[in-house]
Amino acid sequence: AAEIHWVDPKAFSTREELVQATEARAQELAEELRQRGERPYVIPNGCKPLHSALAYAGCVLELLEQLRALNLAPDGIVTACGTAGTQTGLVLGSLLFAQGQIRVVGVSVSGRAEVLRERIRRNLEEALRFLGLDLPIPEEAIEVHDGYVGPGYAVPTPEMKRAVELLARTEGILLDPVYTGKAMAGLLDLLEKGAFRGAENVVFLHTGGVPALFADTQAPAFYPDGHEG
Known part of the structure; x- marks a missing residue:
């Protein structure tokens, strides 16, 4: 099952800021997984x-x-x-x-x-x-x-x-x-x-x-x- 973390777009004035915030959140989640011994693969917005x-x-x-x-x-x-x-x-x-x-x-x-x-x-x-x-x-x-x-x-x-x-x-x-x-x-x-x-x-x-x-x-x-x- 998928686990979804929501970043509120209304909190940002531009799409660039929203993209940066979502990618930062993805990195935070990836680090949490690493701390648990897992190996996450982070796919950024629009692919690498x-x-x-x-x-x-x-x-x-x-x-x-x-x-x-x-x-x-x-x-x-x-x-x-x-x-x-x-x-x-x-x-x-x-x-x-x-x-x-x-x-x-x-x-x-x-x-x-x-x-x-x-x-x-x-x-x-x-x-x-x-x-x-x-x-x-x-x-x-x-x-x-x-x-x-x-x-x-x-x-x-x-x-x-x-x-x-x-x-x-x-x-x-x-x-x-x-x-x-x-x-x-x-x-x-x-x-x-x-x-x-x-x-x-x-x-x-x-x-x-x-x-x-x-x-x-x-x-x-x-x-x-x-x-x-």
Whole structure:
């Protein structure tokens, strides 16, 4: 059975503070277990940065192989950016397997762009040290847009709702309201603004999360007016 320890989000003014508090509490609990002779494995919010970076670098390699089979090459990859592990790995993969020529665009679902950019840079430096590589990290390689978060993390927005409904109707693809829905809202807006002008192949990375569509806190955003079932 799972044992859950609750950290009250209302006690913190920013998501960054909440994440720090939950991770500190996890370390406290881990130390208590060590004192009892146990060997806890602590999984931080968003997974360990190094692990996720290496995994998603591999994702870029797999993506390149699949597109080459179709005689295509990606000009850009767009992804949701929460704790930044996914985007770190995609940028790493672009540097390792495409000479940094694939533009990686993160759409924040919670944090401020400057905070996420700095986190991605730190994570990239750690990954490159682990790999024994001395590669420059161009400033333009780390691109994050934070204009699509709305009122806060996991809080539905009209733009997210439109993006989720558009993909469901036109492509039969389900997005989630917390991550991919807001990321797609960002992509659609950036396309309208000409942010990808000249790019032929822009890949949207679907990172899952579809069950959140049916969560009690999310589903009402998609109910027709006056209907709750």
